[in-house]
Amino acid sequence: MKNNINYYYLFFLIFSFIYPSSQAILSYELKFSEGKGDSRNYFENLLDINYFFNSGLYLFAQIEYSSPPLLGSETKALNDITNIFYLQHSSSKYDLTLGNLYLLYGRGLSLHTYQDQDIDYDNSLKGIDFNYHINDNIDLFLSLGTNEVKSRTNPADIEPSISIDNDIISIGSTFNYNNINFHYLSMIYDQSYAYDDINNLKSLSNILGDYLTTLSGVISEDNPGYDMTNIEHNLGMEFVLGPIDFYVEKSLVFYDKLLAERVDGYKNYFSTYMNIFDFNIIYEYKDYSTPYLYNIFSTPPIAFREASSILSSRNLHTIDFSNEYGYHLEINRSFDNSLNFLASYAFALHHNEDQNDPNVFDFSISLDDFLELSDYFPYKQYYVECSNWNKNGKFYYRIGYDYFYEITNLKTIKAQTVPMQYVYSFKTGNSLTFYLELQEKIVASTNTEHKYFYFSPSYNHFGSWLLTFFADIEKESDKWYALDITKNFKNSSQISLFYGSQKGGLVCANGSCVMQPDFEDGFKVTYRTNF
Numbered sequence: 001m002k003n004n005i006n007y008y009y010l011f012f013l014i015f016s017f018i019y020p021s022s023q024a025i026l027s028y029e030l031k032f033s034e035g036k037g038d039s040r041n042y043f044e045n046l047l048d049i050n051y052f053f054n055s056g057l058y059l060f061a062q063i064e065y066s067s068p069p070l071l072g073s074e075t076k077a078l079n080d081i082t083n084i085f086y087l088q089h090s091s092s093k094y095d096l097t098l099g100n101l102y103l104l105y106g107r108g109l110s111l112h113t114y115q116d117q118d119i120d121y122d123n124s125l126k127g128i129d130f131n132y133h134i135n136d137n138i139d140l141f142l143s144l145g146t147n148e149v150k151s152r153t154n155p156a157d158i159e160p161s162i163s164i165d166n167d168i169i170s171i172g173s174t175f176n177y178n179n180i181n182f183h184y185l186s187m188i189y190d191q192s193y194a195y196d197d198i199n200n201l202k203s204l205s206n207i208l209g210d211y212l213t214t215l216s217g218v219i220s221e222d223n224p225g226y227d228m229t230n231i232e233h234n235l236g237m238e239f240v241l242g243p244i245d246f247y248v249e250k251s252l253v254f255y256d257k258l259l260a261e262r263v264d265g266y267k268n269y270f271s272t273y274m275n276i277f278d279f280n281i282i283y284e285y286k287d288y289s290t291p292y293l294y295n296i297f298s299t300p301p302i303a304f305r306e307a308s309s310i311l312s313s314r315n316l317h318t319i320d321f322s323n324e325y326g327y328h329l330e331i332n333r334s335f336d337n338s339l340n341f342l343a344s345y346a347f348a349l350h351h352n353e354d355q356n357d358p359n360v361f362d363f364s365i366s367l368d369d370f371l372e373l374s375d376y377f378p379y380k381q382y383y384v385e386c387s388n389w390n391k392n393g394k395f396y397y398r399i400g401y402d403y404f405y406e407i408t409n410l411k412t413i414k415a416q417t418v419p420m421q422y423v424y425s426f427k428t429g430n431s432l433t434f435y436l437e438l439q440e441k442i443v444a445s446t447n448t449e450h451k452y453f454y455f456s457p458s459y460n461h462f463g464s465w466l467l468t469f470f471a472d473i474e475k476e477s478d479k480w481y482a483l484d485i486t487k488n489f490k491n492s493s494q495i496s497l498f499y500g501s502q503k504g505g506l507v508c509a510n511g512s513c514v515m516q517p518d519f520e521d522g523f524k525v526t527y528r529t530n531f
Contacts, residue, residue: 035522319511
């Protein structure tokens, strides 16, 4: 069946190019690297095809040839080249999509399918999505699809270690009126776990992994797999009361413990936004409690700030979407002198079935209290930042401070990072940028201390080309140096040439992370163009 589907994709692509009344936008990206030692060399080619028919039909396809890719599986046959393919048709009464379905309802507690090339992840469904507009306020929707969703139990894996078959049907409605919006979603999906999937899930460092480890005598090749039917009911509501916006969403989940009895769980989310004395305040609360379910189609709100700095992102918290609760508070303000201030705080714990859950709202948790919560895998992180342009708009600075502390069953990390950025713009339009980071990191589980220094100056020449130097240094240890030149062409093309070494690290999206390997003493080429 998979072979036939890919041949249909190829037929539609050929048909699209010969269709007389249409417009196409194509984007091509080439990535190539050749390094020494344990470097992961790759040769990747991605072609995005956007095709607009005059009849209101839209086609999107992504074709990939990678031999090998940086992450994931190598393209070995014609059937492997199509990453994404879907057709959409819209009218005043309905929207119809056939092919890969990328869906988001509410904040994604029950259903959020997406693709992210950087982490080699795609949990989309292959099927049909139909949205019918009853009137200006009410929509009905129906989604049917199937897919073999692949993912990783270990962020360091180059290729996915889990591959689970899924068949899903989802039906619901949305209502929008003045200051209130809500949606209801009901979803039924069948899952099929092979023996290898169940065996690999034992490596998870959570309640599900621990539970499966206790079933080692039951999990064997003589009992090759397990099928289950899951049911979810999801309700979300957004409303405005004066100057305050509120959003609340809840999912009820009914599923099987793998190789065991029927159980139930829930996922809750709440957020609010307000402006007080010109301070913008955002608060989020999450509570995910489906500890024996390996979530596939939901990537709920992460409720913490994803770090944008190089060193901070190497310690990024990986969300357990099946078992975690906590909150995120962010405050920012722009002052009359163009000064921008940002502060955020996030705290999270895991549910522990053998004990009562502690209160997450205690802002005064000391170091000793934090260590006492080790059974709950506590995580906290706060960040403050100031940035500003001077009066004539020639000089810009941004200085921050990031504090990260997390305890897991694998390791305990405490890290303090100071990211800094300075930009000077010349009268002619050129600019110089200096990016600097300092970090002190303690891995308590191994009783080791690390000090890192990251420095990256760059020169931008009229937006035509950019020259950047990279220095990534660990005191009395590893040193990584590199040079990159990027050239922008008038036809919207861009080429980047990189030479040197680059330290690997976590790459994250939506709270899920993978580990990119180190790159030593080599060169990389990246080329992008639209036509």
